[in-house]
Amino acid sequence: MTNRSRVLLILIGSVLAARLGLSALLPFMDTTEPRYAEIARIMAETGDWITPWFDYGVPFWGKPPLSFWAEALSFRLFGVSEFAGRLPSWLATVGTVVLVYVLTQKLDTDLSDKQKHIRGLWAALIFSTMALTFLSAGTVMTDAYLTLGTTLALVGFILRLQGYSILWGWALFAGLAIGLLAKGPISLVLTGLPILAWLQAVRRWRETWRRLPWLTGTLTLTAVVLPWYVVAEMKTPGFLDYFLIGEHFKRFVISDWQGDLYGNAHDFTRGTIWLYLVLGSFPWGFLLLAGVVKRFRQSIGRENSPSAGIGDGLFVIAATLAPAFFFTLSGNILWTYILPGLPFLAVLVVTYCPVHEPGPTARRAFLAACLVPFVGVGASIWLNLNSSGLKTEKYLIQRYEEQTHHPMESLRYLNEAPFSARYYSKGRVQTITWNQLTAQLDEPPPRADTFLAVRKGNQDAIRALRRHFPVIDSNRRYLLFSMKKSSSLSDAALLRDLRSAG
Numbered sequence: 001m002t003n004r005s006r007v008l009l010i011l012i013g014s015v016l017a018a019r020l021g022l023s024a025l026l027p028f029m030d031t032t033e034p035r036y037a038e039i040a041r042i043m044a045e046t047g048d049w050i051t052p053w054f055d056y057g058v059p060f061w062g063k064p065p066l067s068f069w070a071e072a073l074s075f076r077l078f079g080v081s082e083f084a085g086r087l088p089s090w091l092a093t094v095g096t097v098v099l100v101y102v103l104t105q106k107l108d109t110d111l112s113d114k115q116k117h118i119r120g121l122w123a124a125l126i127f128s129t130m131a132l133t134f135l136s137a138g139t140v141m142t143d144a145y146l147t148l149g150t151t152l153a154l155v156g157f158i159l160r161l162q163g164y165s166i167l168w169g170w171a172l173f174a175g176l177a178i179g180l181l182a183k184g185p186i187s188l189v190l191t192g193l194p195i196l197a198w199l200q201a202v203r204r205w206r207e208t209w210r211r212l213p214w215l216t217g218t219l220t221l222t223a224v225v226l227p228w229y230v231v232a233e234m235k236t237p238g239f240l241d242y243f244l245i246g247e248h249f250k251r252f253v254i255s256d257w258q259g260d261l262y263g264n265a266h267d268f269t270r271g272t273i274w275l276y277l278v279l280g281s282f283p284w285g286f287l288l289l290a291g292v293v294k295r296f297r298q299s300i301g302r303e304n305s306p307s308a309g310i311g312d313g314l315f316v317i318a319a320t321l322a323p324a325f326f327f328t329l330s331g332n333i334l335w336t337y338i339l340p341g342l343p344f345l346a347v348l349v350v351t352y353c354p355v356h357e358p359g360p361t362a363r364r365a366f367l368a369a370c371l372v373p374f375v376g377v378g379a380s381i382w383l384n385l386n387s388s389g390l391k392t393e394k395y396l397i398q399r400y401e402e403q404t405h406h407p408m409e410s411l412r413y414l415n416e417a418p419f420s421a422r423y424y425s426k427g428r429v430q431t432i433t434w435n436q437l438t439a440q441l442d443e444p445p446p447r448a449d450t451f452l453a454v455r456k457g458n459q460d461a462i463r464a465l466r467r468h469f470p471v472i473d474s475n476r477r478y479l480l481f482s483m484k485k486s487s488s489l490s491d492a493a494l495l496r497d498l499r500s501a502g
Contacts, residue, residue: 001106002114002118004118005117005118005121007117008121008122008125009121011123011125011237011366011369012121012124012128012174014124014373015100015128015129015134015369015373015421016093016094016097016128016137017091017245018373018376018377018378019134019137019373019452020087020090020137020138021095022138022376022377022380023082023086023090023138024081024082024083025380025381025384026380026383026384027081027082027387027390027392027394027420027424028082028085028140028392028394028420028423028424029390029392030142030391030392030393030418030419030420031263031418031419032139032141033085033139033140033141033279034140034392034418034419034422034423035205035263035419036067036068036071036140036141036263037071037085037140037423038055038407038419038422038423038427039052039053039054039060039068040052040067040068040071040072040075041051041070041072041075041080041139041426041427042055042086042427043069043071044067044071044072044073044075044076044080045426045427049065049069049072050065050228050231050232050235051232051235051236052068054066054261054262055422055427056427057405059236059239060240060262061236061239061242061243061247061261062243062247062261062262062263063142063166063182064180064181064182064183064228064229065181065182065228065232066142066145066178066181066182067088067089067140067141067142067145067182067238068414069084069380070088070091070092070145071084071088071140071291073088075086082137085140086138086139086140087112087146088138088145089136089138089139089140089141089145090137090138090144091139092144092145092147092148093128093133093144093147093148093231095148095152096127096144096147096148096151096343097124097127097128098124099148099151099152099155099343100120100123100124100127100151100343100346100347101120101121101124102120102121102155102159103123103155103158103159103343103347104116104119104120104122104123104124104347104350105117105119105120106159106162106164106311107158107162107316107347111163115356116169119356121293122264122350122356122365123346123347123349123350124346125369126284126345126346126349126350126355126365126369127342127343127345129284129368129369129370129371129372129373130280130281130282130284130345130346130372130477131279131280131281131282131372132279132280132281132335132336132338132339132342133281133339134344134372134484135376136336136339141257141336142182142183143336143337143339143340144339145179145182145183146177146178146179146182146183146186146187146190146339146340147339147340147342147343148175148178148182148184149175149177149178149179149180149182149187150175150179150187150191150340151175151340151344152172152174152175152178152180152192153169153171153172153173153174153175153176153187153191153345154172154191154194154195154315154319154344155168155171155175155176156168156169156170156171156174157169157172157173157191157195157212158312158315159171160172160211160212160320161204161207161208161211162312166213167214169211169212169217170213170217171212172212172217173218173220173221174193175187175191175192175218176188176221177221177225178223179191180221180225181225181228184243184244184247185244185245185248186246186248187424188235189212189326190322190340190379192209192317192328192393193322193325193326194318194319194322197318197322198311198314198315198318199312201314202314204311223442231265236363242261243271244422246260246363248401251332252330252332253330257295266331266332266333266334267331267332268331268332269331270328270329270330270331271328272331272333273323273324273327273328273333273337273338273442274328275332276324276333276335276337276338277323277324277333277338277341280335280336280338280339280342281338281342281345282371282372283344283368283371284345284346284349284368287349287353287355287365287368288345288348288349288352288353290353291352291353292348292352295352310440313351313370315346315384316344316348316351317344317348319341319343319344320341320342320344320345320348321341322340322341323337323338323339323340323341324332324338324341330362331376341409353365381390388476389476391418391420391476391477392420392424393418393420393424393453393475393478394420394424396421396453396473396474396475396478396480397421397424397429398424399424399473400451400473400480403472403473404451404472404482406429406449406451408428408429408453409428409429409430410448410449410450411425411429411430411451411453412429412430412431412437412450412451412452412453413430413431413432413438413452413453413478414432414433414452414454414455414458414461415431415432415433415434416431417429417430417431417453417461418477421453434461437452438499441483449484450467450481450483450484451472451481451482452480452483453478453479453480453481453482454478454479454481455477455478456474456477456478456479458493462479465481465483469481469482469483470482474488
């Protein structure tokens, strides 16, 4: 092993280890992480491995179960914690990093083994240190699983077409199975677009049909994936209509879609996904653009520009740009949607930029590789030291348990409990409307002690409650009132104030 390869391996290992360590440092912050973590926690608690539950008795039809299976299993093995919830996403990212290395190494057939090894390590390092990769690697989301599936499928496809083992042909269908169980039919789109675009360009249709196990692979894929979809629909009828029509069609074509049962739709300017591609690939997207421009200028006037491996290069370009092209005309998007293209963008950086060759570009690349991890670690440490400003109910719930010694069922959130409150209370926190609160206080004694969390923006409710009950705690978003039973509960002024505020 050369010094360069040793340094690259140490860097890759350090980046991935740092991201794993950060998984235990920060709490789940609303809304995405605690929402999915709570679904997985309920799955681990109930043992229902068929239907993900948004809340007890409320099925979650927004995503297939693969990510929840992985997180629920991690909760069962390691206990319910931030680290256990984020570990599966980290493992999925590590799998994608390995695939980036393998693809880069195997596509460079004209290089020595040493050169291929170095280029592969560089591509793996580049992917690991992109802004979106580093963030999503330790985040409870479905995107890391989708990216693992689409990357495995596309790497398997192109390597099989290059004459490698039939196992790579089977990898195509294994990747599709992962994608279909992690995110749904969108995995077919993000895999099929670059494959079809590449085949249209290079005209290798017959070879593609001959080299890949289409019949047995499709039958195996169907046998693995279809049973869950059928059983899920039988158990909670309506799932397929919402998931296939709502999540995969209406969400795409209808901006600000109002049919979302579990969150809010978005309406961004068309083409915003390309800005997300630049931001998500930071800092390497800028380096790639500079490398492409430089390569283009160098090729001007040359009669015989290098064309070796042009077919492979077109495939990698298509795989990089497919997510951005697909979501260009959609306004209901998130920046995580470009993640499946980033593994192949890393391969393009190595192809168009001489980061693997000794010189000033390599030195700048080493600095670029350190940028996102250093910023990420520093920001995480700062946030941990200033946790009072985080969008999480973890610390309020902890202080409630330590200071009041009341059961969690006595804690109520006015109107709606944030996902982090539901997760950190293990699903025991209650919600109450203003009318229900007024009716409860109008009942004759004895009454149970109640602690009420009210959003700071609800000034009418806060003014009414402050006249009669003390604030015993607060965080960034909520004030916590102690509404212990007392003579004031029968006070007509109290009820008058509450009714006027309602």
